[in-house]
Amino acid sequence: xxxxxxxxxxxxxxxxxxxxxxxxxxxxxxxxxxxxxxxxxxxxxxxxxxxxxxxxxxxxxxxxxxxxxxxxxxxxxxxxxxxxxxxxxxxxxxxxxxxxxxxxxxxxxxxxxxxxxxxxxxxxxxxxxxxxxxxxxxxxxxxxxxxxxxxxxxxxxxxxxxxxxxxxxxxxxxxxxxxxxxxxxxxxxxxxxxxxxxxxxxxxxxxxxxxxxxxxxxxxxxxx
Ligand code: SF4
Numbered sequence: 001x002x003x004x005x006x007x008x009x010x011x012x013x014x015x016x017x018x019x020x021x022x023x024x025x026x027x028x029x030x031x032x033x034x035x036x037x038x039x040x041x042x043x044x045x046x047x048x049x050x051x052x053x054x055x056x057x058x059x060x061x062x063x064x065x066x067x068x069x070x071x072x073x074x075x076x077x078x079x080x081x082x083x084x085x086x087x088x089x090x091x092x093x094x095x096x097x098x099x100x101x102x103x104x105x106x107x108x109x110x111x112x113x114x115x116x117x118x119x120x121x122x123x124x125x126x127x128x129x130x131x132x133x134x135x136x137x138x139x140x141x142x143x144x145x146x147x148x149x150x151x152x153x154x155x156x157x158x159x160x161x162x163x164x165x166x167x168x169x170x171x172x173x174x175x176x177x178x179x180x181x182x183x184x185x186x187x188x189x190x191x192x193x194x195x196x197x198x199x200x201x202x203x204x205x206x207x208x209x210x211x212x213x214x215x216x217x218x219x220x221x222x223x224x
Pocket of ligand 1: 200207
């Protein structure tokens with residue numbers, strides 16, 4: 001079956017299994033807060049950091065400050081202490097203050113619902129800007145993290161070396177009606193089934209659509 005025809009079916013199956021998986025930290029923060037500012041800041045905290053650590057660090061930080069105006073009143077040291085042990089916590093605390101200053105200076109303290117404007121913030125790349133668009137503003141975007149990149153390549157949807165290239169390829173391949181669901185579904189699936197090491201191919205509900213399954217997993221089984 002052609003890849004473009006498989007996508008609706010794969011998404012349907014993953015949605016069916018969604019309840020079995022733990023909700024990713026960013027989805028949960030977005031659903032609970034409905035606040036683009038928290039989505040943006042938590043996404044920065046989440047880079048190179050485990051979900052559980054991101055969730056706890058976000059909670060500690062928002063108890064101290066949950067708006068750009070309150071955040072700039074905190075010293076970078078105070079922010080660092082609140083978000084520790086997220087990866088690169090010292091750099092992230094400086095970035096957070098820088099972003100908050102810019103939000104106040106240029107946008108009246110509000111996160112702009114504008115992908116290109118978000119990319120001008122230091123520390124905000126395509127993944128973060130897409131996350132803010134999808135989870136903060138319910139607008140179309142395809143956030144590609146390590147899970148979305150890996151799963152899309154294993155399935156054979158794309159053949160790409162970087163998440164940025166995966167995002168651009170997925171934008172062409174995936175019908176827009178599925179963009180909003182794609183990140184959440186593939187992150188959950190990548191955290192629980194299609195893990196970086198030892199993917200659980202033997203119990204995978206979408207194995208019949210997977211190139212890795214056909215070309216790597218089955219071949220290894222036969223060689224045993
Ligand atoms: Fe991932 Fe294996 Fe499922 Fe393919 S069959 S999507 S590699 S878990």
